[in-house]
Amino acid sequence: MFKKVILLLCVLSLMVWAAKPKAKTASAPKAKTTTKAVETKAADDEFDDSDFVSADKPESAATAAAVDADDEDEEESEDVETAGMSRAQKDDMAARKKFEEEQRLDEYANSERRRDWLKDRLILQLGMGSRYPFMGETGMGMGFGVGAEYITRWHVGAYASFGFLPKGTDNEFDDWSLEGGTGYKVGINYYLFPKNPLHLGISASYGTVYFDHDIIPDDKDMRALISVNGFQFDALIAYMTNEWYYLQFSIGMYYAPKLAKTPSPGDESTDNPSFRESQDSRTSAEITWTSRVIDKDGMSKTGIVFGIAIGYALPEFFPDDTEKRRRQREKERERNSRR
Numbered sequence: 583m584f585k586k587v588i589l590l591l592c593v594l595s596l597m598v599w600a601a602k603p604k605a606k607t608a609s610a611p612k613a614k615t616t617t618k619a620v621e622t623k624a625a626d627d628e629f630d631d632s633d634f635v636s637a638d639k640p641e642s643a644a645t646a647a648a649v650d651a652d653d654e655d656e657e658e659s660e661d662v663e664t665a666g667m668s669r670a671q672k673d674d675m676a677a678r679k680k681f682e683e684e685q686r687l688d689e690y691a692n693s694e695r696r697r698d699w700l701k702d703r704l705i706l707q708l709g710m711g712s713r714y715p716f717m718g719e720t721g722m723g724m725g726f727g728v729g730a731e732y733i734t735r736w737h738v739g740a741y742a743s744f745g746f747l748p749k750g751t752d753n754e755f756d757d758w759s760l761e762g763g764t765g766y767k768v769g770i771n772y773y774l775f776p777k778n779p780l781h782l783g784i785s786a787s788y789g790t791v792y793f794d795h796d797i798i799p800d801d802k803d804m805r806a807l808i809s810v811n812g813f814q815f816d817a818l819i820a821y822m823t824n825e826w827y828y829l830q831f832s833i834g835m836y837y838a839p840k841l842a843k844t845p846s847p848g849d850e851s852t853d854n855p856s857f858r859e860s861q862d863s864r865t866s867a868e869i870t871w872t873s874r875v876i877d878k879d880g881m882s883k884t885g886i887v888f889g890i891a892i893g894y895a896l897p898e899f900f901p902d903d904t905e906k907r908r909r910q911r912e913k914e915r916e917r918n919s920r921r
Contacts, residue, residue, distance in 0.1 A: 684915065697905065700776040701735040704896045705828050707743070711889025712814065713785075713832055715745045715767035718793035719875070723747070725765055725790075729891070735900070739771040747793060747807070758799050761807040765790030771818060783818035791836035792885060794856065794875045808855050808874065812838030814887065824905065828893035833886070841883035845871040856880035 667675070707729040711717055714727035727745020749762035769787025791812040795805040816834030821827075845852035847870055857880055860870040873880045898905055 684911070698735070698776045699779070699823050700733050700737050700773050700781060702899045703733045703822070704899070705731045705733070705822075705893045706896070707731060707741075707828070707830070707891045707893035709743075709830070709889055709891025709893075711832070711891075712791070712834065712836070712887030713743060713767060713787070713816065713889040714891060715743045715765040716747075716790040716793055716809065717887045717889070718747070718809075719795070719881075723793070724889070725793075727765075729767075731771070731893075733771075733773065737773045737776055739773065740769075741771060741787075742766070742768045743789075752805065757803055759804045760795050761804050763793070763807040763809055765793075765809060767791075767814070769814070773818070773820065779821055779823050781818075781820045781822060783820060785814075785816040785818055785832065785834070787814045787816070788812070789814075791838055791887070792841075792881065794881050796874050797876055798874075808881070810838045810840055810855060810881065812836050812840075816887075822895050824897070824908070826894055826896075828891075828895040830891045830893070831888075832890075833888040836885055836887055838881075838883050841881050844880065847871075854880060 729743030731741035733739035752758040767789030
């Protein structure tokens with residue numbers, strides 16, 4: 583019994599001895615944590631910003647800040663772009679950018695115009711051939727003349743031309759000369775494709791359409807001019823934009839009613855100017871007619887003709903908004919160029 587009590591006391595003593603170091607070991611981290619907390623508190627006290635009032639920026643302010651940042655980035659990119667450039671190069675770059683900006687501003691007025699190029703145009707023309715005003719038999723014989731045409735807003739134009747045929751020398755007989763003369767023509771035109779620089783058209787006109795020369799010269803060794811009036815129908819190809827220049831090609835056919843009345847034996851008179859009474863008609867039982875021109879059948883009542891013309895197309899008399907904007911932009915550029 584006594585031994586049991588002694589053994590129990592020894593076990594209890596061993597337990598107490600073993601428990602004291604363990605408790606001491608467990609208390610060490612607590613002390614360390616306490617020390618760390620004290621140091622953190624001291625650091626917080628050292629950098630205490632409780633007296634500083636901070637507020638978040640509103641959304642609009644943030645947006646403005648972003649825009650400012652973008653502007654700064656653009657300025658920086660421009661600075662980088664112009665870095666190392668001379669003053670002349672920078673001026674040239676600025677002028678180019680200004681020109682590009684003006685081009686963008688003019689885009690509406692100048693991009694194929696999106697408008698009617700034919701409306702209310704007055705055109706002064708200078709040309710040669712069938713419309714200015716006639717053609718003839720002597721090879722490439724052409725009249726030279728001037729004309730004027732006014733195109734209405736319905737694309738129907740009225741025109742008139744006046745021209746002359748210069749005096750020349752006979753190609754086969756140098757001692758003979760060819761008489762010159764004048765002619766005229768009036769007509770109406772109708773144009774298609776008003777929003778395209780090339781305008782197709784048709785034309786109908788009346789006036790001097792054809793000429794030839796008498797085969798027999800007069801006392802002054804001059805072959806007299808024979809000209810006839812008639813109707814003419816042409817197909818037109820004209821180039822015209824909002825600019826001043828004008829170009830036109832035409833090809834068509836004429837018809838001269840007087841030349842269609844070929845006289846027959848026995849007729850006492852004729853309106854056909856390409857025939858004359860034969861020299862022996864008085865001694866003959868019937869009156870006969872001979873051709874005054876090289877062709878024994880006289881001048882042809884129909885024929886193919888063509889012509890070409892250049893001109894000055896005055897600006898529209900009643901410009902639309904697009905044309906007004908274009909003119910205003912041109913005036914602004916002129917004022918800027920003078921500065």
